[in-house]
Amino acid sequence: MDIQSLGRILALLGLGLAGLGGLLLIIGRFFPNFGNLPGDVRVQTSNFGCFAPFASMIILSIILTIVLNIIIRLMD
Numbered sequence: 001m002d003i004q005s006l007g008r009i010l011a012l013l014g015l016g017l018a019g020l021g022g023l024l025l026i027i028g029r030f031f032p033n034f035g036n037l038p039g040d041v042r043v044q045t046s047n048f049g050c051f052a053p054f055a056s057m058i059i060l061s062i063i064l065t066i067v068l069n070i071i072i073r074l075m076d
Contacts, residue, residue, distance in 0.1 A: 027034060039055025 035051075035053055035056055037053075037055040037059070039058070041050075041052040041054060043050045
C-alpha cells in the first residue's frame with residue numbers, strides 16, 4: 001500500500017465520519033428526546049455521572065442495518 005492510497009482511505013473515512021456527524025445533528029433536531037428513551041440508563045451523583053444510551057443505540061443500530069441492507073441490495 002502506497003502513501004497515496006492510504007491518503008485516499010483516510011480522506012474517505014474523514015468524509016464518512018463528517019457525514020455521520022451531520023446525520024446525527026439532523027436526527028437530533030427532528031427527534032429531541034432520542035437520548036432520553038426509557039431504556040437509557042443515567043446515573044448521577046454529586047461527583048460522578050454516567051450515561052449509557054442502550055435503547056437509543058439499539059434503535060439506531062436497527063435503522064442503520066435496514067438502510068445499509070437497502071443500499072447493498074440496490075448496488076447488486
